[in-house]
Amino acid sequence: MKKVESAGVKGLKRKRKPFQISVDDFFQETEDLRVLYSRLVDNDEPKRVVIIPSVSYGLANVVNNLPFKDGEILLAEEQFPSNVYPWLKLQEKGFDVKPISPSDSANRGESWNNEILNAITPKTRVLAIGHVHWSDGTLFLLQKIRKKLDQVGGLLVIDGTQSVGALPFSIRDIRPDALICAGYKWLMGPYSIGLAYYGPAFDGGVPIEENWINRLNSEDFTNLVNYQDEYQEQALRYEVGEHSNFILVPMLHQAIRQIINWQPDNIQVYTQELMSESIKELAELGYGIESEIYRAHHLFGLRLPDSVSVDALKTSLTRNRVSVSFRGKAVRVSPHVYNDEMDVRKLLKAMKEPIFASR
Numbered sequence: 001m002k003k004v005e006s007a008g009v010k011g012l013k014r015k016r017k018p019f020q021i022s023v024d025d026f027f028q029e030t031e032d033l034r035v036l037y038s039r040l041v042d043n044d045e046p047k048r049v050v051i052i053p054s055v056s057y058g059l060a061n062v063v064n065n066l067p068f069k070d071g072e073i074l075l076a077e078e079q080f081p082s083n084v085y086p087w088l089k090l091q092e093k094g095f096d097v098k099p100i101s102p103s104d105s106a107n108r109g110e111s112w113n114n115e116i117l118n119a120i121t122p123k124t125r126v127l128a129i130g131h132v133h134w135s136d137g138t139l140f141l142l143q144k145i146r147k148k149l150d151q152v153g154g155l156l157v158i159d160g161t162q163s164v165g166a167l168p169f170s171i172r173d174i175r176p177d178a179l180i181c182a183g184y185k186w187l188m189g190p191y192s193i194g195l196a197y198y199g200p201a202f203d204g205g206v207p208i209e210e211n212w213i214n215r216l217n218s219e220d221f222t223n224l225v226n227y228q229d230e231y232q233e234q235a236l237r238y239e240v241g242e243h244s245n246f247i248l249v250p251m252l253h254q255a256i257r258q259i260i261n262w263q264p265d266n267i268q269v270y271t272q273e274l275m276s277e278s279i280k281e282l283a284e285l286g287y288g289i290e291s292e293i294y295r296a297h298h299l300f301g302l303r304l305p306d307s308v309s310v311d312a313l314k315t316s317l318t319r320n321r322v323s324v325s326f327r328g329k330a331v332r333v334s335p336h337v338y339n340d341e342m343d344v345r346k347l348l349k350a351m352k353e354p355i356f357a358s359r
Contacts, residue, residue: 001254001255003254004190006254007253008190008248008250010250015246023219026244029246029253030244030249031046036260037049040165040264041171041179042170042171042172044172047233047234047236049197050198050238050243051195052180052196052238052239053192053193054192054194055082055161055181055182057194058180059086059159059178061198062157062178063086063089064205066090066126066155068126070095071124072121073095073097073128074098074100074116074120074126074128074129075097075127075129076099076116076140077102078133078135078328079134079159080134083129083180102115102138103115109138109295110291110294112140112294113141120148120154122152125154126154126156127145127156128157129142129159130158130160131160131162131167132295132299133162134161135328135330135332136290136295136301136328137295137298137300138290138295139295139296142174143174155201157176158180160180160181161180162299165185165256165264166271166296166299167264168265175199176197176199178199178202180194183252183255186259187252187255188255190247190248190251192248193249195252198235202235203234203235205238208238211240211241212241213239213241214238215228215231216228216230267298268296268297268298271297271298271337272297274339274340275297275335278344279300282351285305286355287304287351288302288304299332300332301330303331307354313354314326316354320346320347320349320350
């Protein structure tokens with residue numbers, strides 16, 4: 001957004017005069033950000049939220065501090081690689097990493113949720129998943145999953161990158177053990193910054209890096225050479241070094257303020273109303289789409305009818321200047337508040353042309 005860009009430019013200019021940056025600035029701006037983000041995700045413990053540079057960084061802190069020696073790690077199949085590679089490394093330590101696949105049935109979202117629930121057993125140590133699947137927007141019923149994991153003592157680790165900011169999320173209701181989220185997607189912030197929530201299961205862990213600012217009493221610059229064994233309270237030990245970023249932090253702060261003003265509930269309502277008629281029309285033309293119960297409205301997948309090739313559709317989309325993403329076997333469509341009915345008409349035209357051409 002323009003206001004996010006302006007915050008970045010202001011931060012860049014501020015670095016011209018570093019002598020005007022105070023000791024308090026190293027801590028207060030990040031504290032304000034974690035409090036603001038906590039409002040967005042319904043979290044009443046802001047010091048469980050930390051700044052990270054990427055999802056892979058946030059997940060590395062999780063993987064390195066699991067309170068288990070062996071067992072099963074469950075994943076939704078074809079997740080974004082950042083929520084797969086860290087878990088695959090655990091195979092070297094004897095963990096069994098099991099991706100849970102969806103069926104090819106008409107009720108794909110429902111059956112996938114049931115497959116995940118049925119896969120949770122006393123051997124399950126972790127389920128790593130998104131709120132929605134990154135390729136096609138399949139909605140996972142996290143409260144049901146949480147309840148089943150509670151029965152076996154398993155952890156729920158969520159990559160919220162594809163949903164947080166556009167889809168309501170409540171830490172109090174879902175109770176994740178970790179929620180990791182990149183800032184550049186639906187939080188509408190810059191690249192190379194994100195936010196991670198770590199629950200009580202990770203209290204007392206060892207961070208993947210040892211930096212000065214996460215140590216106890218690091219606010220006292222005159223005493224930094226009195227080295228501390230203790231870390232800052234709750235999850236603050238896991239925060240990335242140099243997290244007092246005077247450019248990226250104000251940008252993400254400004255973006256989240258705007259999202260709170262819009263409210264994710266309203267974003268869902270707007271995108272649902274914007275796309276509802278065109279989705280019906282595309283379904284009638286043979287495109288496969290999940291039922292509303294099992295998909296998000298800000299991100300959903302369209303599966304091609306047999307008569308339409310991927311190459312033909314890509315050509316049509318390019319010709320009509322429509323931007324979507326091809327993810328796995330789905331065409332991912334991601335409407336937001338900056339889209340309008342004219343955009344939807346262009347999308348519909350581009351999706352129709354290969355069908356008419358094949359007849």
